Amino acid sequence: MKVNYVDIVISAASKKQYPKDPIPEIALAGRSNVGKSSFINKMIQRKNLARTSSKPGKTQTLNFYIINEEFHFVDVPGYGYAKVSKSERAKWGRMMEEYFAEREQLRATALVVDIRHKPTEDDQMMYDYLKHFELPVMVIATKLDKIKKGQRQKQLKTIIQTLEIEDEDNLIPFSAETGEGKDLAWRTMLQYLNG
């Protein structure tokens, strides 16, 4: 997939700011610091367009990127950061509900997890939450370069079993460092976007 054009459309704090264009989109979710921005930047071949927007204290927004004038990537604020207040957590929850429950343009979500670790309870909750809306999920197991080749199958199996990944969903090993998994991630996304 050649990305010729990419730009941020809006950092939306609420529904009324979402782009109205009827073009398909993919949401990107993941625990804070898991490597979500690095995943996005690698996919769109830009060094620093997606920033770690999810750092505590920063305004939580849904960041809409336009890719090749054809579709949107929607960067969802990270979750699972321990030092977030109850009220901020509740706000995050409302923001998720507002987006995932109703967004017609949404075709699938890429859920980024760390291939080195068993998915956390927050990861499990996020996966279940997306499935509750009957959304296709691509699980991106990132930081692939950080484990030995011999560990891959075992780690992938742990992720499948912990999240109880459904048969129709995809699990894609990925590295933002080496670009491994990028072609498969694009092929899978394009199937959802064009399907």
Ligand code: GDP
């Ligand atoms: P975010 O908070 O989920 O957006 O996380 P970032 O994309 O900022 O990544 C968090 C840290 O992990 C940064 O120091 C990245 O350089 C590092 N990182 C992210 N992806 C990879 C990867 O695939 N391989 C390696 N080795 N490091 C990564």
